[in-house]
Amino acid sequence: MSTLLLVFDLIGTFVFALSGATLAVRQRLDLFGVLVLSCAAAVSGGIVRDVLIGAHPPAALADWRYLVTAMLAGLATFRWHGAIERLRNPVQLFDAAGLALFAVLGTGKALAFGLSPFAATLLGMTTGIGGGIARDVLVARVPVVLQAELYAVAALAGGGVVALAAVLQLPQQPAMVVGALACFGLRWMALRHGWRLPVARARE
Structure with a gap:
């Protein structure tokens, strides 16, 4: 189980670093x-999560594989960015995949540290959105999570599946797969069809 979680964590790190x-x-x-932006996008959310649950030092700093994975993604993008750009909406695709993986893994890790299902879901969301916020802030762009798109909501949905499975004492591995698919699907459908949260109308 721990090996499988590490593999998925590194995959999430790689795809977020690509974004x-x-x-x-x-x-x-x-x-x-x-390289700075790839690392910031890849590990910021996980570092915040680990600090909040008392996992010291954070996994991204304690295990060299996380930063190396992020830097490899950055080097690959720098070298072959033309091929990556030819993919349909590459930033959004990689970001949605990273969001899904980090949301469920963050929730699972918070549950393993004894947090309640509700708190674990919130930390899963934090894990998913933290890297994207750091990435956008570094290039002076309004974070996607604040632009009314279904971003944090998708992370909550994915983490919520994992937390609910823990409450019902269901196996965690299938729950993580279902949660990741739910998060990715909701985020991708929101991008494709323009699903958005309500925005307050400015007073004229």
């Missing part, structure tokens, strides 16, 4: 900037 690196290339940052 950060792709945005950096679009912003015409140099190689160092691409």
